[in-house]
Amino acid sequence: MAAADCFIAGSGTWDVDVVFRIRQNGPGGAQVGPAKIAQATYQAVNTGIVGVSYAPGEVPLTPGSTYFIEMSPAAGSPAFAAYKFHSQADNGYPYGSAYKDGVLQSGVDLEMTIMEYKPWYSPAILNPGFEDHGGTLDDWRITLFDGKGPDKPPHDNTNPYGPRTPFGDHFAGKITSWQSMDFTMGQIVEVSNYDPAAERVVCSLSAYVQLHGHTGLTEEPLNVHQLWEIGWNNDGSVPASVNRCDHYRPLASIDGTYTGNDRTNFYPLTAAGEIRGVIGLKYVALRVRLYNGAPREWSMSNIDNVSFVAAVPPPSPKLLVEPRVIERVLWIGETATPDVFTVTNAGTGSLSYEISDDASWLEVSPTSGSSTGESDPITVTYDLAGLPAAERTATITVVSQEAWNSPQTISVTFTTWTVGPDFDRDGDVDQFDFGIFQRCLSGAGVVQQDPLCEPTLLDADEDVDGDDLSIFLRCLSGPGLLAEPTCDD
Numbered sequence: 396m397a398a399a400d401c402f403i404a405g406s407g408t409w410d411v412d413v414v415f416r417i418r419q420n421g422p423g424g425a426q427v428g429p430a431k432i433a434q435a436t437y438q439a440v441n442t443g444i445v446g447v448s449y450a451p452g453e454v455p456l457t458p459g460s461t462y463f464i465e466m467s468p469a470a471g472s473p474a475f476a477a478y479k480f481h482s483q484a485d486n487g488y489p490y491g492s493a494y495k496d497g498v499l500q501s502g503v504d505l506e507m508t509i510m511e512y513k514p515w516y517s518p519a520i521l522n523p524g525f526e527d528h529g530g531t532l533d534d535w536r537i538t539l540f541d542g543k544g545p546d547k548p549p550h551d552n553t554n555p556y557g558p559r560t561p562f563g564d565h566f567a568g569k570i571t572s573w574q575s576m577d578f579t580m581g582q583i584v585e586v587s588n589y590d591p592a593a594e595r596v597v598c599s600l601s602a603y604v605q606l607h608g609h610t611g612l613t614e615e616p617l618n619v620h621q622l623w624e625i626g627w628n629n630d631g632s633v634p635a636s637v638n639r640c641d642h643y644r645p646l647a648s649i650d651g652t653y654t655g656n657d658r659t660n661f662y663p664l665t666a667a668g669e670i671r672g673v674i675g676l677k678y679v680a681l682r683v684r685l686y687n688g689a690p691r692e693w694s695m696s697n698i699d700n701v702s703f704v705a706a707v708p709p710p711s712p713k714l715l716v717e718p719r720v721i722e723r724v725l726w727i728g729e730t731a732t733p734d735v736f737t738v739t740n741a742g743t744g745s746l747s748y749e750i751s752d753d754a755s756w757l758e759v760s761p762t763s764g765s766s767t768g769e770s771d772p773i774t775v776t777y778d779l780a781g782l783p784a785a786e787r788t789a790t791i792t793v794v795s796q797e798a799w800n801s802p803q804t805i806s807v808t809f810t811t812w813t814v815g816p817d818f819d820r821d822g823d824v825d826q827f828d829f830g831i832f833q834r835c836l837s838g839a840g841v842v843q844q845d846p847l848c849e850p851t852l853l854d855a856d857e858d859v860d861g862d863d864l865s866i867f868l869r870c871l872s873g874p875g876l877l878a879e880p881t882c883d884d
Contacts, residue, residue, distance in 0.1 A: 396417060396427075396428070396449050396453070396454035396455075396456055396462075396510075396511060396512075397448065397449060397451075397510040397511055397512045398446060398447060398448040398449065398508075398509075398510040399415065399446060399447055399464055399507060399508065399509050399510065400444055400445060400446030400447070400507060400508050401444070401445060401446075401466060401477050401478070401505055401506065401507035401508075402438065402442065402443075402444050402477070402478035402506040402507070403435060403442070403443055403444070403445055403475040403476065403477055403478065404441055404442050404443075404475060404476050404478065405435070405441055405442075405443065405473050405474075405475045406441075406473045406474055406475070407441060407473070408441060408473060409435055409436075409437050409438065409439075409440075409441055409442055409443035410434070410435065410437075410443070410473075411434075411435045411443060411445065411468065411472055411473055411475045412432055412433070412434050412435075412468065412469035412471075412472040413432070413433050413434075413435065413445045413466050413467070413468065413469065413472075413475070414430055414431070414432050414465075414466070414467050414468070414469050415430065415431050415432075415433060415447040415464065415465070415466060416430045416464075416465040416467075417454050417462055417463070417464060417465070418462065418463040418465055419460060419461070419462055419463075420460070420461055420462075420463075421461060421463050422463055422465070422494055422497040423497065424463060427454055427455070427456075427462070428449065428453050428454030428455070429453065429454075431447045431449075432469050433445050433446060433447045435475075442478075445466075446508075451512055456511065463494070464507075464509065477493075477505050477506075477507070478505065478506040479493065479503050479504060479505050479506065480504050480505075480506060488504045493505050573690045573691065573692060574690055574694075575687065575689070575690050576685065576686055576687045576694050576696065577684070577685075577686040577687070578684070578685060578686070579637065579638060579682050579683065579684045579685075580637075580682065580683060580685070581637035581680060581681050581682030581683060582637065582680070582681055582703075583633060583634060583636075583637060583678055583679070583680045583681075584678070584679055584680075584681065584703060584704070584705050585677060585678055585705075586676060586677050586678065586679060586705045586706065586707060587704060587705065587706040587707070588706055588707050589675075589677050589707065590675070590707045591674075591675040592674065592675065593674070593675065593676070593707040594671065594672065594673075594674060594713075594800075595669055595670060595671045595672075595707070595708065595799065595800075596627075596669070596670045596673075596676050596679060596705050596706065596707055596708075597667065597668075597669050597705070597706055597707075597708045598625050598646070598667060598668045598669070598670065598679060598681075598703070598704070598705045599665075599666075599667050599702075599703070599704050599706075600623060600646055600647070600664070600665065600666045600667065600681065600701075600702070600703050601663065601664065601665045601700075601701075601702045601703075602623075602663075602664045602698055602699070602700060602701040602702070603661040603662065603663055603664070603698070603699045603700045604621060604649065604653070604654060604661060604662055604664045604696075604697065604698055604699075605654055605657065605660065605661045605662065605695065605696075605697040605698075606619045606620070606621065606649065606650060606651040606653060606654050606656070606695065606696050606697070607619065607651055607654070607656050607657060607658050607693065607694075607695045608651055608656065608687065608691055608693060608694050608695070609656070609691070609692065609693050610691045610692040610693070611692065614656050615651070615656075615691055616650060616651025616652045616654075616655075616656035617650050617651060617652065617688070618650075618651070618687050618688045618689060618691055618694065619650060619651045619686075619687050619688075619694050619695065619696050620648070620649070620650050620684075620685070620686050620687070620688065620696065621647070621648070621649050621650075621683055621684070621685055621696055621698070622645065622647075622648050622683065622684040622686075623645070623646040623647040623648070623664075623666060623681070623682075623683045624643045624644060624645050624646060624681075624682055624683075624684075625643065625644050625646055625668055625670065625679055625680065625681060625705075626640030626641075626642065626643045626644075626679070626680035626681075626682065627640055627641065627642055627670055627673060627676055627678070627679050627680065628640060628641045628642075628678070629641045629642070629673065630673075631673050631674070631675045631676040631677050631678070632677065632678065633677070633678040634678060634680050636680075637680040637681070637682040638682065640680050643682075644668055644670070645668075646666040646667070646668050647664060647666040649664065658695075661697070661699060671800065679705040681703045683698065685698075708799075710742060710743040711742055711743060711744065711797070711798075711799050712740050712742040712743060712744050712745065712746035712795065712797045712798045712799070713740065713741045713742030713798055713799060713800055714738070714739075714740070714741070714746065714748065714793060714795050714798040714800055714801055714802075714803045715737075715738070715739040715740070715741035715803075716736060716737070716738055716739075716793050716803040716804075716805060717736060717737050717739075717770075718736060718805070719803075719804070719805055719806065720805070720806050720808075721734050721736070721775065721805060721806070721807045721808070722807075722808045722809075722810075723777075723807075723808070723809045723810070724810045724811075724812065725779075725809070725810070725811050725812070726811065726812050726813070726880055727779075727783075727784040727811045727812065727813045727820075727821075727822040727877070728822050728877045731776075731777035731779060731809070733774050733775060733776045733777070734774075734775040735772050735773065735774055735775070736772075736773050736775065736791075736805055737770040737771060737772055737773065738750075738764065738766060738770070738771045738773060738793055739766055739768070739769070739770040739771070740766040740767060740768050740798075741768075742798070742799075744767070744797070745765060745766070745767045745797070746765065746766055746795045746797040746798050747763070747764070747765040747795060747796070747797065748763065748764055748765070748766070748793050748794060748795040748798075748801075749762065749763045749793075749794050749795075750762045750763065750773060750791065750792070750793050750794075751791070751792050751794075752789055752790065752791045752792070752807075753789055753790050753792075754787070754789035754807070756777060756778055756779055756782060756787060756789075756809075757775055757776065757777050757778070757789055757791075757807065757809075758775070758776050758778070759773055759774065759775055759791060760773070760774050760776070761773065775791070775807070777809065779809070779811060782811070783811075783819070783820035783821055784811040784812055784813035784817070784820040784821075784822070785810075785811060785820065786808065786809075786810045787808070787809045787810075787811075788806070788807065788808050788809075789807040789809075790804050790805070790806060790807070791804065791805040791807060792804050793805075812880075813878070814870050814878045814879075814880065814882055814883045815850065815853050815866070815870075815883045816828055816832070816853065816866065816867045816870040816871075816878070816882075816883060817870070817878055818831045818832070818850050818851070819831075822877045822878070823872050823873065823874055823875055823876050823877060823878060824867070824870045824871050824872050824873075824878045824882075825871075825872070825873055825874045825875075826874070828867075829867070829871075831850075831851065832851050832859070832863075832864070832867055834848070835847075835848035835851040835859050836851075836859050836860070836864075837858050837859045837860065838858065838859075838860055839858060839860040839861065840858055840860075841858050841860075842857045842858060843857065843858055843859045851863060853866040853867065853883065854866065866882075866883050869882045869883070870882035870883055
């Protein structure tokens with residue numbers, strides 16, 4: 396709902412305050428949006444006009460529903476009567492009825508206006524009417540960058556070089572006389588066959604384009620550009636405009652080489668893209684940026700016969716891998732028990748899959764399989780024998796040719812610990828480690844500043860002295876013998 400107004404007659408005055416309420420399904424129905432008080436303005440003796448306006452979304456209307464505009468005197472305001480037409484033949488309105496004190500008034504139509512916001516989105520884009528309605532742009536909105544807009548869109552095919560299409564007048568992004576061109580235009584569409592549980596939307600674009608640039612006799616195809624993008628909001632809601640989306644993804648980026656810098660003809664452009672990971676995406680923006688790289692004598696970037704659809708694709712197989720993260724911590728020398736993850740077809744039909752990893756210290760089994768909905772267990776085993784204590788990472792990848800969300804990955808982090816005096820991280824504290832300690836010994840009160848000696852700072856101060864030596868000796872185990880895990884506590 397955008398606004399409503401009505402002619403009224405007061406009891407000896409036009410100065411009346413009126414309360415407007417919008418109700419669903421007739422008098423006494425649930426109120427939609429806020430109640431608003433409006434003051435009438437003078438029209439004639441004892442006659443005024445009163446109106447109310449609403450911000451976009453303040454009074455949401457559902458297509459197919461019936462609504463009732465209730466007007467009543469505000470507290471302390473005189474009563475009033477709404478003007479009616481002398482006869483329905485004057486201006487009959489067959490889509491609604493007038494009521495007085497909640498009672499239907501047959502054959503009565505009021506002298507009032509009701510306005511609704513036109514949605515800034517449509518079910519799809521199909522050859523927008525650049526040439527329709529006297530050459531307006533229909534729902535396509537132009538946004539200028541620094542005022543660098545087109546000459547006078549839409550264009551009626553009267554360019555000196557006469558670019559034409561068989562679809563009627565085209566939109567001309569034409570800039571001459573050494574001017575910069577940089578603007579966007581586009582439209583928001585509603586996702587067809589919308590599904591609040593859908594996880595992806597497929598977008599398809601087709602258009603006819605013509606790009607040309609030159610200065611004097613020099614052809615400059617690389618100076619004129621078009622960037623086609625799709626945009627959407629994180630929560631799937633309708634964007635405020637084609638330039639105010641949470642995310643954008645390019646569909647096509649072309650310059651004058653795409654059309655051979657042709658001065659006359661238009662060329663077909665097709666592109667497709669997919670939006671994933673937004674549950675219940677309902678609206679998608681299509682925008683195209685038309686611009687030149689620098690001011691030149693001639694820059695033309697034209698479009699026509701645009702078709703764009705955003706749709707939820709049919710159900711298909713979907714990879715579900717759980718868990719997605721494996722994290723393990725182990726003391727060096729301990730045996731690592733296996734882990735298990737599952738692979739499931741969480742969609743329709745059947746899928747086959749293959750599994751790989753990028754680390755030599757782990758192995759998965761089995762490495763392939765198939766699922767029609769059951770969860771297949773996959774075992775991960777570890778072989779860390781002979782490896783020093785460290786944090787290791789790996790990625791397990793599951794690939795399915797049938798699944799729309801392939802591949803899926805599992806992040807594996809495996810950390811093995813050892814005691815502080817085990818400077819070479821091999822599990823024992825021996826003569827080799829003592830050699831490192833000796834090289835770093837600084838003495839009491841002498842700060843050890845060598846970065847390579849940082850591991851030998853075993854106590855809480857900044858020197859390497861007898862206190863650190865005492866900790867080292869408590870952990871001394873000998874070659875090939877694991878140090879006691881609590882020796883440096």
